[in-house]
Amino acid sequence: MTHTTRTLFGLLTDAVRADPERRTLIEPVEAGTARHHVEHTRLDLLATAVDLADLLRSHGIGDGDGIAVWLPSWAEVYAWQFAASAVGAHIIGVNTRYNVAVVGNVLTKARPAALVMAHGFRGIDFLPTAREAVAEAREALEDREALSSDPEYRAPVVVVSAGPGVDLVPPEVVDRYGLGAGAVRSPVPGTTGHTAAEVLARADAYRTEGSPSTLSVGFTTSGSTGLPKVAAHCEHAVLHHMSAVAERLGFGSGDVMVEPLPYSGVFGYMAGMAALAGGASVLLHPVFDPEALLDDWERFGGTHYVGGDDMIARVRAAWEGRRRDLSMWRWWGVADFQGMSAELAAWSAGEFGTVTSGVYGSSEVFSLLTFWEDSVPPAQRIRGGGRLSAPDYAYRIVDPHTGTEVPEGHRGEIQLRGPNVVDEYLGDRRTPDGTPASGSAMDTNTTEDGWFLTGDLGEAVDDRSFVYVCRMGDVIRLKGFLVDPAEIEVHLAEHPAAEIVKVVSRTDGAGEPEVVAFVQPAPGSAPDGDELRDFCARRLARYKVPAEVRVIERMPTRAGTNGSKIKAAVLRDWARS
Structure with missing residues (x-):
């Protein structure tokens, strides 16, 4: 049976x-210049x-x-x-x-x-x-x-x-x-x-x-190496994960998930579905407008938000122009796209008492796969990663060259196993008996013993928690050390004239990797690249100091399903020119 x-x-x-009359979705409706809401x-x-x-x-x-x-x-x-x-x-x-x-x-x-x-x-x-x-x-x-x-x-x-x-x-x-x-x-x-x-x-x-095996939803992947794949999950996995996240976040009938991220992306989808699973409401915002979002946030008492630092940076700027009461805002699950998470977490905590946690996830393994407990110190809590959201999820950190697990405190590829892992890539090549064909996406992304290869660099904290460092393709080997560009970005961003920092690698004249830092200046400032490099040199090991710091008017970005991301590939081209 x-x-x-x-x-x-x-x-x-x-x-x-x-409870048929419990509110689920709050939807803004625009008619000409007028705006109202349907609950x-x-x-x-x-x-x-x-x-x-x-x-x-x-x-x-x-x-x-x-x-x-x-x-x-x-x-x-x-x-x-x-x-x-x-x-x-x-x-x-x-x-x-x-x-x-x-x-x-x-x-x-x-x-x-x-x-x-x-x-x-x-x-x-x-x-x-x-x-x-x-x-x-x-x-x-x-x-x-x-x-x-x-x-x-x-x-x-x-x-x-x-x-x-x-x-x-x-x-x-x-x-x-x-x-x-x-x-x-x-x-x-x-x-x-x-x-x-x-x-x-x-x-x-x-x-x-x-x-349980009936497919329920498919998400496009990031497509960073070409056109995106479509990662599909079965219905049991969706139900299981949204319920686990709802339980961990402790949603109740009076809570409101503020949701400007598109439902088509895994972060917007799972934030909304977890809120519904916990009996909370979802405040929809189909077109991102910080002023309108703040008005709605105040009016409906938004308690939770999941999204990148890029959006909250714009929300803060609008709030500073005209303050609204966001005192109900309890929790922010942050994805650090532009290196501003620490600063914005301190702002939201100071103004509203908001607890900020770094999160981790993807189209293949669901968003909010991990986030930190509120008791974790803030400096650790804002980092990507956290505790696995369900007891039947597992992870390991593996040396990508040897395939062996590395001890705590060492970095390697994050590998995952559990019902949250992608069940099928739609349109993937299959054998006559229906199993993934050799060389197919599912085949190449899964180890022989059944672990999913995330392509992400991480570090174990304990048997249920890990830190997300960066994409494996972004890590830079400097003088024999694997360096996360964010380590350099965080220090350089502490300069008062630096608003957004992004670090990329290039090859020097001897064929060795070196780093170049790009800085978008804070409004009203005009920092000098050499001055910023000297600032960095006073704080970092010599091999981590950028070979060059370039000040640019604005970072090149692309709009993704989860927020605006800096185009690192464009910066790498600029660094080589």
Whole structure:
């Protein structure tokens, strides 16, 4: 007999039976220059999910099918996850910032049966991009002889959504969205107005129990070495992890997760889902605007936030211009993208009593895989890493050259094992019996004894906690020592004229590695590169001192699903020129 478990959809029906009117999602709605909020209840979310499940079922979409959701972080995106669970399908998040090449790559690998698209979002026309992406996906699949058993590309049914506060898209507009398999409009926005009994009766027609191995969600990877992969996780893993994180964070009914990160990315997704699992609300913010975010944060009493230092730096600047009451802000899970975490953690602690913790995770192993206990001293707590979120997760630190574990206090690759680890890369090559083929992504990222290779450098703290140092590709070997660029960045950033610092490596005239530091100056300052280098030399071992410090007007950045990241590859090119 196949083991079954409660599904995400089943979890939502249970929550509605327990407390149908509890608030789940707080959604801003813009109508011209006016702005208001809709506070969605559990019953609203279930009613919308059932409406979407009806739509999927009417188009024959169900077990094992993928649904690519290319929407901003509206309340509707949460409903799509629960609707997919209801019919046994899985969601693939597509960021609204993705270009033709990335969207085409996602459609090629994931081959979704449905593509949910936004109409009229901030005046952006996604349709030309979708048409080109479908054409690229069709061409790519036709060229792959390995797919000879199913070589024909099948275009997805397009579901068109106008978003919150907008009337349904007219039929003549919907028809233009057809990409070869037709287009329909989403029944969202709005709520059905049905009673809890009526909605639960409709929900009984759908899947509330299911196999733990049913895929639930797929996230695109960072794509730092090319076009991204799509890392998919089964439903049991999603449920298990969101519940474990909710328990560790101690969410309650009065808590509010402030959520400006896109739901399509693993950090935005898991922060929101963990909040719902713990009975808290999620304050949505589809377009990052620090002033509007602060207004909403104060109004709804935001208690938790997960995100990079880049966003909070902009929030602080806006707050300093016009202060709001953020005294309810208890916890910040920080990803250090621009080397400002320590400074911002001190600011939030001093002003609001916020506890800041470094976090760790990825598309392949979930976000919030680790974070630190509140009792850990602040200087340690802001570093990436922390304690594993569930007892059945395991890690080890391994010498990447020998494959042997290293003792505590030594650095090596972080390897992970547990139900949180990616179950499948969509579109990955497989053997006739369904196992990953030799050389496939799953094969190359997993050791023979079943450990997942993260590609991250770390250091063990104890048997349940580790420190994330940096990506293995970013570590620099200087005079025989493995050096994390952040060690140099932290010291240089202490100079009052340095706002953002990034360190990269290059090769000197003798063929040996050396470092170059790039500094974005603080507003109103004009530091000299030699002066900054001398400042660094007074604080660091000689071999860690940058060969050169360059002052630049602004760091080159790219917008990712989890925040803005500095383009290290661009800086490396600049360092060599």
